[in-house]
Amino acid sequence: MELTNPVDLSVGGMSGHIFRRLFHLAMCVLPILYFEVGENVADSVGLTLDAIVASVVIIAALGEALRLKMGFTVFGQREYESQQVSALAWGALAIGLVFLITPTKAYAYPLILTLTFGDPFMGELRRRGVESSSVIAYACVLVLAIWLLCWYMFDTPLVACLIVAPIAVFSETPRLRYIDDNATMLLIPLAVVVTLEPFLNVM
Numbered sequence: 662m663e664l665t666n667p668v669d670l671s672v673g674g675m676s677g678h679i680f681r682r683l684f685h686l687a688m689c690v691l692p693i694l695y696f697e698v699g700e701n702v703a704d705s706v707g708l709t710l711d712a713i714v715a716s717v718v719i720i721a722a723l724g725e726a727l728r729l730k731m732g733f734t735v736f737g738q739r740e741y742e743s744q745q746v747s748a749l750a751w752g753a754l755a756i757g758l759v760f761l762i763t764p765t766k767a768y769a770y771p772l773i774l775t776l777t778f779g780d781p782f783m784g785e786l787r788r789r790g791v792e793s794s795s796v797i798a799y800a801c802v803l804v805l806a807i808w809l810l811c812w813y814m815f816d817t818p819l820v821a822c823l824i825v826a827p828i829a830v831f832s833e834t835p836r837l838r839y840i841d842d843n844a845t846m847l848l849i850p851l852a853v854v855v856t857l858e859p860f861l862n863v864m
Contacts, residue, residue, distance in 0.1 A: 718757035725750035755847035
């Protein structure tokens, strides 16, 4: 959720805000880790890859529950997150569901990279006073480019690129009080992908 002044609302001020953005961008390594080393890690601990992902989600949920119980925020979080589920926890849940529901490069990469780059891009444009319609337009270009890159590299269906990319951008725009856009920007496009996938396979 991007509010009017994310810097002032961030624990640590500008430093916390920058850390939050860099952490967001660093999530681009998650699909690389999942697809390139995930099976080896799972085999080394005697679990399936799905079990590893589910375990991370459960640990994140328990950690978030403890944080809320104690009512504190950490460096880079927003002050209001002391009283509600944080963007980090929503992101962990949403990314985990992407890997569990559609664990293919064709969809996991564009979905997660959309969140990784699209969300902070839109937030920084708004912080600089760019009009909402322009933010959406610029973000659509960026996100479509991400999906087209995945079409080239991972055979993401072109139809999915053209349909899901703008939906992902608009999924970030609702100003919801308790559900962060880290969740909506992944879960809504994920639902669209799952719904369209039977048709995409025959196109």
